[in-house]
Amino acid sequence: MSKTVSTLIVTHIPSPYQVELFNQIAVSNIVDLTIAYIYQSSTTRSWSLPKINHNHIFLDDDIKKYIEVTKLVNIFDLVIFNYYQHPQIIKLINHRAASKKAWCFWGERIGYNRLGYLGTYYRKWKLSALHHSQAPIWGIGNWAIAKYQKEFGSKRHYFNFPYFSELKHFSHYKKQTLFDNKSRNFLFSGSLIPRKGIDLLAAVFCELADEFNHIQLKIMGNGKMRLRLEEQLSKYHDRVEFLGFQSWENLPNFYHQADILCVPSRHDGWGLVVPEGLASGLPVIGTNRTGAALEFLKEGNNGWLVKAGDKHSLYRAMKEAISLSETELLSYSAKAQQSVVKHSLTDGVEKFHYYVAETIKVFQ
Structure with missing residues (x-):
């Protein structure tokens, strides 16, 4: 100009x-x-x-x-x-x-x-x-x-x-060592409302927690479903942590404590949490009704793209994420960061x- x-x-x-x-x-x-x-x-x-x-x-x-x-x-x-x-x-x-x-x-x-x-x-x-x-x-x-x-x-x-x-706020930390396969930590970041699909994530986690005793879930955000979710997940209270609302500048700290980011939205016009998670080196589970997931996620590369509102599809992706070896997860992590270098x-x-x-x- x-x-x-x-x-x-x-x-x-x-x-x-x-x-x-x-x-x-x-x-x-x-x-x-x-x-x-x-x-x-x-x-x-x-x-x-x-x-x-x-x-x-x-x-x-x-x-x-x-x-x-x-x-x-x-x-x-x-x-x-x-x-x-x-x-x-x-x-x-x-x-x-x-x-x-x-x-x-x-x-x-x-x-x-x-x-x-x-x-x-x-x-x-x-x-x-x-x-x-x-x-x-x-x-x-x-x-x-x-x-x-x-x-x-x-x-x-x-x-x-x-x-x-x-994204450099999220990508300054790079996973240089292998993941600890003794635990597999899932993170959710968003409002606790039906549109974000947190109810589906909670239901699937309950199923998987009965199969795998080394998985954990951290839920970051507030919303009208909080009490219902606490009750739904109460059986696994020692493996589930509600982090509440976190200020924007604190988000990278919580991303870097996780292994997998779950974005199970029924609808999300964009979903900035997806590129932020990828920049943090987290493979992302996103849905086919989330703009950023459609833009960035490649199955078998940096994450999983599941059908929105489909519990079985989400279960499959999370179980596959749990089953990844340390080396495979580290490869997903590197590809996750690479996928958003131009964003x-x-x-x-x-x-x-x-x-x-x-x-x-x-x-x-």
Whole structure:
């Protein structure tokens, strides 16, 4: 890009991984970046507010701020919308689209609620400006792009721009010695809710714990299923540990204490836990309805890809992981780290700059 491109991103909340990426983009000075956060926090997230080192505004349902943003939205060279489930954001999208200036939509795979045609019609109504424009779509993973292409057609530009994080925080530790085959430690990291499949993992662990007395499970995260899970796993209380919510900066310590990461989600648009686990040298068990698992996992190489919601498929993968020799597990570990070497924060910043330039070209 020959000049600094003024860019506005409208997104939901300041999640740690987005803030980390936006901070890094801001210091590059290739784009003049401003972020409009719809809310400063969310009751569904336990994250503390990360340190924000970029231009930003918290809208927080303040009508005066929305009026201000509406006046400013067409000043920017590019506007990227990362959210649409809010009436004021739909107004901003329509306002920007009417200006004929460069904009795009950036999102995870749509259709999680499986409303079928009702969901399609709802999005066609809500995102009519996107349907009737040439605006590119930045999909968070190829799984997302495939769904967007089906719903929004193939005659527009699509770019694969998933979530990134500083994986060197996780990969600084490399497993130089053989795993201890006297124990096999499984880790779960995520909200304790049905969508994350933690109930399936607990059920399968109970079955396997009766067969193998050397396996352990650590559950990191909080959620409404905590008490139920504690009761379900009470028979194996000496081999199961509930770690509760852990701050983002502490995650690498817990990854490095594990042997296998389990991500049994029934649906996860991306799932940043997958590349973080791989970067930590953990083979990952993921599902075919998790964007990052579809992107990175190779059966028999760095992990296992199982059918979402299928207990038998999860059982097979976990049993195979238990049965790996120390040498085999070390090989999986090395391949796990290698599989995400091109998914660093620096790679994310470079892709962002490239997609910004390509998106603006569409409108020239």
